[in-house]
Amino acid sequence: MSEGSRYSVGVDLGTTNSVLSYVDLAAETDHPAEAVLEIEQLTQPGVVEARPQLPSFLYQAHEAEVSTAELSLPWGQSPPQLVGYVARHLGAKTPLRLVASAKSWLCHGGVNRRSDFLPLNAPDDVVKTSPLAASAAYLAHLKAAWNYRFPDQPLEQQDITLTVPASFDPAARDLTAEAARSVGLNRFTLLEEPQAALYSWVNRSGDSWRDQVNVGDVVLVVDIGGGTTDLSLVAVTESDGNLELNRIAVGDHILLGGDNMDLALAYRVKAKLDAEGKSLQPWQIQALTHGCRDAKEALLSDSDVQAVPLVVPSRGSKLLGSTLRTELTRDEVEQTLVDGFFPQVGIGEHPRQQPRGALTQMGLPYAQDAGVTRHLASFLCRQSNAAQDFFGSAQDFIKPTAILFNGGVLKAPKLAQRLISVVNGWLQQAGAEPARLLDGADLDLAVARGAAYYGYVRQGHGVRIRGGLASAYYVGIESSMPAVPGMPPPLQALCVAPFGMEEGTETSPSQQEFGLVVGEPVTFRFFGSTVRRDDQCGLLLDYWDEAELEELPPIQASLPSAGRQAGEVVAVRLAARVNELGTLCLEAIPRDGEQRWQVEFEVRDV
């Protein structure tokens, strides 16, 4: 596919941790070994260590805070914006200078993702950065670390696969691509994270993966990371006697993950201490959250431990007498996490609030309902028609036959067991066979590993997952009806990109024409739907169920005035294309002439 590229590199740009994995393309095998790059980074001022993860945090250090001599990296001076462990370390005590969850901001339509506003609500003299620039900073560090390790094989010359959540909208995908280009990485493709996890599983299972899944299987991929939960469904079909994998549905972007669980435990312990008359200061709660993370792992494993002591040492040099001691019991963890986050619910019980309510709110749209199983039930019901094209017969909810886990949270056996038992409870009630767990997955590093393997698959080795767009996309058109006072003009939605549109394909230009004023940007309302699977390009919707279409940030088309008179109105048609990167492009095509103008996704006013 590409000349001069020695490695296929997978980059998992995570919400809380980033990982880089690579495969030697010269290996002549169907199941090559992936390696994970040990990323050299500052772990504290003046201290450099190589770790497999780069925490996705950025810290805007005050100029008096660290001396420049303490910011040396093996390849030179660190930029003033610190990333990785050192950022997390310093930010723990000075949160107002810390940028966290840049990735969640990247897919937050309510903000201008190019404008410098992070850290949110920080005082004026803290240098601000944008979600885009923060993502670029993590990539720049990964690139520097790679190029230090492989000076003869610079990263910009390798084939890179960047993973994005399956639920990322076109604008967020575009921005991820833009972040990569801004640090000089141009040879990359995008891959959805749950697919990457499945690729990793296929590669790790070796040839036996074909024995573990059969034609007719629907694999549910549940990915619960530090900050987000991502769901996908993959159907197993057959073509010419070979098994094929088809990604048939993806879930909403749910901001709910392991960090929420640690916090929930810390607040539970805090309540217990409050009842004993001991009040906690913010730094103690933070230390407690940290302690809860370790205690949780001990209590959720299969061991017989009934309680784990939690100790919060004093901040000063006197330890004795001022150290706080309490404990976390197995019951507390099970109530808070197993029942709190994975409640035993029926298939009909869905989150009380839609995950993305107000598009304009400032602050991240965290999931209001912490019940992962309720989100899962909602997803399976919403996607009840997803497998129809493959296996016929509509159902009241989609019935997975196999489950693949990903993300650190599901390393805890108790949580994994609960999740399976809830899903199997639904299946049993519906008279279906229980789903089986696909084992052998590497929950922490699977996404990066799978991404590296995907680059290898793209060269024609092994099985490839067919995906295409996981949403249909629509442009809103205000219909020209006489105005009725007090009523907004009725809105129609024109389908511009159908569900399942594949990489490298394009639609023919719409019949509908739009008048664009030369030299003036025109904004359209933009919608996506993960459930309207059969709408063809050009279909005009007059009516739809509110839950079917989700409004995305508006898109904008502008015609440069070159060759035309400013103010002139030009009739254009819209066409969609999915490029080789895997991102959607909308183009405006004037009726006369061959030119095409890009329609921009990320156009919030500055």
Next chain:
Amino acid sequence: MEFNPVMPTSIDALHLILGALSLILLAVALVRGGSKRSEPVEAQPVQTASAEAADAPEPKPAPVLKSNDPESALQLLGLLQQEARFIDFLNEDLKGFSDAEIGAVSRVVHEGSKKLLDQYFSLAPVRTEEEESRVTLAAGFNPAENRITGNVVGEPPFTGVLVHRGWKVTKADLPKLAEGHDPRIIAPAEVEL
């Protein structure tokens, strides 16, 4: 009555930590010994010896000792303080505190030290046999790895009881420090604004 079970555990934990520290320091010394950064102090003693005893018939070979570079020891102390509050703990006066209180704090020290040990060192026992079992040391055994005690007479092979299996650091990998980093500051003063 609650305290009874606490006492032995806390004392155990304490000993474990102290044991771990001495091992780490020993390990660092050993690793340093093998690395090229430690400079053997050969030249100087030889010169002074020849100057003082110029008329001696045969200058005795000077004992070869190497001086330890304190930098990595300081770095290790810094890590122990940051991860395990080690210096804070050793500087506490334990008088007047109950074993339960000391036990609670020793958890901090134990957890932190263990984390640090696992992160930067790989340890393996020198001998894999069960302790208290009988082992035989063949002629030419390495006396640095096997220390013989008690009734040390005769010629090898020696047969005796394995009292302690020993520990050997198989990998020591401390973080790299920036040129301008002062390792003597093992914990900076913290001022909250």
